[in-house]
Amino acid sequence: MNKVFARGPSLFYRLCIVLTLSVIGMVMDAKVESVSTARTYLTSLVSPLQYVADMPGAILDWSASRFTSRQTLLVENERLTNKITLMNEKLQRFTVLKQENENLRRLLDAPVQSGMHRMIAELMAVDNNPYSHQIVINKGAIHDVYEGQPVLDDTGIVGQIVEVGTTNSRVLLISDITHAIPVRISRNNVSVIAGGAGVVTELSLEHVAHSADLQEGDLLVSSGLGKVFPEGYPVGVIESIVRDESKPFSKVTAQTSAQLDRIKYLLLLWPPESAPADSLSPDQLGQKVDE
Template sequence: MKPIFARGISNQFRLTLAIILSVILIVANGRLDPVRKSISSVLSPLQYVANIPGAMLDWSAESFATRNMLAKQNKELLRQQLLMSERLQRFEHLRQENDRLRDLLGSPVHMDSKKVVAEVMEVASDPYHQYVVLNHGARTGVFVGQPVVDAQGVVGQVVQVSELTSRVLLISDATHGIPVRVTRNDVRLVVNGTGVLDELELKYVSKSTDILVGDLLVSSGLGNRFPEGYPVARVMSVVKDDGQSYATVTAQPLAALDRIRYLLLIWPDDIEPQQEAEDELSDEAIIEVSE
């Protein structure tokens, strides 16, 4: 007797088809980057549209702020301005002294690099990766590998760029690492993310390494990815177990990764000389053609 309902696709066939598709996607993963970039560029306007309700709410909150709140904010800003002015005066004296020491040593002074303020449009919902989406992309000159900081320290680096937006991988992501040095004694180490927003780790730290709780870690400049001297994290614990080959060192990022809104995109110091050189070459080419 024939069954009333015909049997569907067998589980073995489904499993085989899933394995074949998985292998194809793994092999073609590297060739799908242009497709991902194109899709991201197409979806960028939708991200702006999705950001409109939040922007309207922010505008409404600012519009309905009371006079007393504005007066308190103005008073607090004035106090902070006075404190910053006093610190700026001290830093200016230190900068002049540093310039004189560099002149004595014959060391070049670093020029101010190009910087652009960007706003966070979206926070990643992926439980395995930690990244944010900014409202600047290729049109602004953003590039893959570009360092990103906030008012407290290093936030991460750009890993994907479309025409209007860019994706920033946070330093707390488990796949992220950044070379650092201890400001107290210039010991060079590497800080890695743990997948937790407020916790970083330093792997393969020898037990004899001079590192203490409270040490400030800043970017070392090695690898030519992050500029030297930007604050990254502060050491929170150092555990030296006799049964382990290395010390267990954890640190806390200085940037408030759980509530970032405005970030700073930084360009290399040599971008302006390169641009000037390209302009000079183009001018020479124009002159030769005209002759």
């Protein structure tokens, strides 16, 4: 095997031949113009092979670029989606805060007798007993809340305080079947008693004579009798009148002015002489609302 591979010119002669051919090629390339033309044709002939040889690398570069662009777009899309979600959550909270702010403004702007002080209270709980219409608010003895204190919303009388704790109190709603409030018809000052009908937002007028001058749509306001509720606050609107001569009294039902089925914020009232220091007097309302 070694003898076979040893046959032929020696390495030195091979080197000389290569060098000689290289020198001849360089001289011909520099001096003979036809060689340059031939080289151009050969380059053109070989260029497709160069493109073919370069194609796998180009495809890999293109695929890598596309993959990088897609990954970048996916990351950016996820970032923008998360940002939109957060912005929508903030928008929802701002919408709720705006609505609550409007509710508080209406509550503070509710018509109150001259000199009466007021304080905002918030609903904490609703009594789950279907036969008792009571709620719990977040104001108590430390806020100078007292039993029998009137409670309103921005549309009318809600009820009165029946139990006072240290930091919260229980309110009996005017729709409770055990509650009654003296009212008068604003149209003609006819006095009647409005009792709870046991149905939220509904009242029943008690012992109304058939001859009483009552009409559907009449506004009921507190009469001030009994010294619990101040005079002149909306209580309800007469909804139906049934005059059955076989019965001693007419059946009269009214819809409460206060929205008892959607209570959120409430208003507590004090006369000036017993109002707590942190209650709002009439001349403080504009300043507090702006704050």
